[in-house]
């Protein structure tokens with residue numbers, strides 16, 4: 001059985017379970033369930049606090065975990081990222097009252113409140129800045145108003161939490177994060193069960209980001225058309241009953257689909273259709 005850690009709370013939890021479900025795995029029905037065995041897929045899921053997942057995986061007791069890149073780095077655990085998952089995207093930033101700090105050098109002698117002491121401590125040390133770091137579990141934005149710190153370092157997605165607290169980011173982003181799959185550093189990367197698990201998740205990522213596009217075009221326009229829709233490997237070309245016409249089938253990034261349809265139409269392609277991909281193995 002492959003033993004997999006899944007976030008049980010917070011921003012990572014819902015999307016992680018949704019992705020696993022989309023990949024064909026059973027997921028828990030209630031948020032109180034701590035363990036779920038999926039015998040058909042020979043997988044056991046452990047629902048754990050996101051912050052603890054890198055620690056479990058680095059211990060070797062669990063084979064794989066889904067967590068945030070920022071949480072992995074903050075933990076300092078002996079685990080490595082093996083697949084980015086594209087959800088729970090955020091940046092990690094310093095913020096303060098407007099006009100009180102412009103860059104990291106302004107932090108010298110000040111106190112920074114954060115839930116991510118590992119990331120902040122290392123960043124300050126790497127920058128040679130001597131500042132104090134105070135740990136808070138959450139709602140870090142309030143620390144400045146209440147006088148616990150002059151600066152915070154926190155996860156920023158839309159910036160709404162900072163705006164509501166009257167704070168502004170400053171300096172370069174400390175890091176970019178998203179949900180990731182992790183393994184113990186140096187663990188056998190060719191383990192067949194692990195490779196199969198990753199292939200399933202990669203299939204979901206591709207199904208989410210590509211559509212299948214079909215169209216008909218004149219044979220003399222084929223090279224132009226194929227340049228617009230090169231696909232992942234190469235498009236499928238089939239003859240049509242009408243002489244001089246071919247049918248083309250190719251995968252296209254969803255975000256580009258409308259523009260590609262316009263461009264295909266402009267070079268004379270017709271019957272241009274897109275359909276969703278539900279699952280795939282590349």
Ligand SMILES: Nc1ncnc2c1ncn2[C@@H]1O[C@H](COP(=O)(O)OP(=O)(O)OP(=O)(O)O)[C@@H](O)[C@H]1O
Nearest residue numbers: 010011012050068069070071088089090155157177
């Ligand atoms: N607003 C957000 N948008 C995107 N990702 C976020 C957001 N807040 C936290 N994250 C990500 O979630 C992970 C943090 O997990 P954590 O358990 O702290 O979740 P949380 O969403 O902050 O939940 P909570 O604080 O309610 O327990 C990190 O990888 C972080 O980058």
Ligand SMILES: O=P(O)(O)OC[C@H]1O[C@H](OP(=O)(O)OP(=O)(O)O)[C@H](O)[C@@H]1O
Nearest residue numbers: 138139140155156157158159160161162
């Ligand atoms: O830029 P935004 O879209 O506002 O998102 C960022 C906020 O979301 C998270 O907070 P969460 O709701 O998890 O509360 P917490 O601070 O108590 O963890 C994070 O800690 C920020 O406060």
Ligand SMILES: [Mg+2]
Nearest residue numbers: 010011138139
């Ligand atoms: Mg939080």
